[in-house]
Amino acid sequence: MQELRVELTAVRDLKPSMKNLNMIFIVLEIGRPNVTKDGHEVRSCKVADKTGSINLSVWDEPGLLLQPGDILRISKGYVSVWKNCLTLYMGKGGDIQKIGEFCMVFSELPFMSEPNPDIATQLVGGTSGPGSQPISPVVNSAPGVGPRPPGNGRQQNLNGGTWPSAAPAPQAMGGNGSIPAPFPRGPVPPTKGGGKRDPRKR
Numbered sequence: 001m002q003e004l005r006v007e008l009t010a011v012r013d014l015k016p017s018m019k020n021l022n023m024i025f026i027v028l029e030i031g032r033p034n035v036t037k038d039g040h041e042v043r044s045c046k047v048a049d050k051t052g053s054i055n056l057s058v059w060d061e062p063g064l065l066l067q068p069g070d071i072l073r074i075s076k077g078y079v080s081v082w083k084n085c086l087t088l089y090m091g092k093g094g095d096i097q098k099i100g101e102f103c104m105v106f107s108e109l110p111f112m113s114e115p116n117p118d119i120a121t122q123l124v125g126g127t128s129g130p131g132s133q134p135i136s137p138v139v140n141s142a143p144g145v146g147p148r149p150p151g152n153g154r155q156q157n158l159n160g161g162t163w164p165s166a167a168p169a170p171q172a173m174g175g176n177g178s179i180p181a182p183f184p185r186g187p188v189p190p191t192k193g194g195g196k197r198d199p200r201k202r
Contacts, residue, residue: 012051019078025049026104048106055113056088071100
C-alpha cells in the first residue's frame, strides 16, 4: 500500500496569509499565557526547524502540554501578522502532535517573527491573529530545558490520544543548532570556610 506523502513547509518560506500548512519543528521557548476576554489562554512559543524560527500561537489545552524540546508536527496551520510580527497559528480543524523530543537540528536564524513594519504591506486581505488579543513575542533567550524522562517512541496528539510512531525522530548532528540531552541540576555544594569574607576586614 502506497503511503500518502505530505508536503512540509519550511519556516524560512513562511509569508503572510499562507494557510493549510504542514510543518515539523522543535519548541525552543514557551511564553507566559495571556487570557482573552472569553477566558481562553493563549501562549506564544518560539519554534524552529533547520531553516529558521518563528513564534507559534497556541490556544488553551495544547499550550499546557507543550515543553521546550518537544518536536511537533502541525497540520492546517496558517500565517498572519500580529503587531508587525509574522506569527504561526493553528487553523480550524488543524492538528498538533508531539512526535519526539530533543533530537532535531534547528537554526534560530532567521527569526521570522522579528518586528517588521513593512510586513503589513505583504498582507493580501489578511487580518491579525484570531481573538485580537495581544501576544507578546518570545524574547531570544536560552531555553530553560530541565530534566525530563526520555521519549517512548510514540506520537502524542496534544488534543488527546496516542499513536505508534511511524519512524524514529531524526538524530541531531551536533554542533550549533542541536539540543543536547538534559542533565540533572542539583544544589551547588557549599564552599569551605563558611561563605564570603568581608573585604573591609583583614
